[in-house]
Amino acid sequence: MKAAIWTKYGSPEVLKVQDIDTPIPKEDEILIKIVATSVFAGDCEMRRFDIATWVWLPLRLYIGIFKPRIKILGQECSGVIISKGEEVNEFNIGDEVIAMAGMSFGTYAEYKTLSHKKVICLKPPNISFEKATTIPTGGINALHFIKVAKIKKGERLLLNGAGGSIGTFALQLAKIDGAHVTCVDSADKLEMLSNLGADDVIDYMVNDFTLSDEKYDIIIDIVGKSSFSRSVNSLNPFGRYILGNPSFSGMIRGIWTSKFTNKSVIPALAGENKEDLQYLIDLVQSGRLKTIIDKSYQLEDIIEAHQYVEQGLKKGHLVIKMPHS
DSSP states (O other): OEEEEEOSSSSGGGEEEEEOOOOOOOTTEEEEEEEEEEEOHHHHHHHHTOOOHHHHHHHHHHHOSSSOSSOBOOOEEEEEEEEEOTTOOSOOTTOEEEEEOGGGOOOSBSEEEEETTSEEEEOOTTSOHHHHHTSHHHHHHHHHHHHHHTOOTTOEEEEESTTSHHHHHHHHHHHHTTOEEEEEEOGGGHHHHHHTTOSEEEETTTOOGGGSSOOEEEEEESSOOSOHHHHHHTEEEEEEEEESSOOHHHHHHHHHHHHHSSOEEEEOOOOOOHHHHHHHHHHHHHTSSOOOEEEEEEGGGHHHHHHHHHTTOOOSEEEEEOTTO
């Protein structure tokens, strides 16, 4: 099979498409013939190992000290089950599925084995493979942030870094919950965000939301690049500051803020949850949740895809299609 192999940390050029052996499923695994996968900012951070200091060492030990031990990146996919182990009963050969590989990675390839206990759901016929593959990572993270925020109808919510894989889902989920949503991102993404339902949009290159007089009940900081103290000051009393990309100092300051003020700071790293994925699939299937695909690339163009994402140009999601799709 063809796969984008990752042999060292660094620029997009470290990715090489090569022919390797197709994996064979174990007794508790399925083998997915991948139709589509995705590239998002987290893949680029992992590739160059630009990781928060508080998780740098344990993650480096897991991935590989001097070079990646896990050879294939990619955290989500859609495809068809073509083989399975004898212990797998809930899936059948021929099933079309949506799967989250998560930290096992490996979806930049034509085939992927996964334990049947991983986050895997059946793909509805009315959702394309390309749209399906965008749901797990961005969707589950967005849903987790929205759950943690505990939105009350009419509350004012600001999404910082709203134009990517997580933000486009978070915006829509927040609107479903009845929030008044302000989205912050680059100018080229603001029209898209308005069309998705944003009540207000801010070009971060022109206006720093932390320096305005506007106050919010909830701030979800997906990118983690705004001033911590000024972001907290931008909250109303009893406001919630959700750290979607928490730094070590942010978490320590968050504990102090939550303990000694009437505002809450919540580091909100999402886990892998099959029920959440199914909920998101149902929303997409019903038309209440849209998936925004900016571009699609072939696997052989993986370097170009990473370059595009790394420049911060991606609006919503970027899809990689397999040679056999």
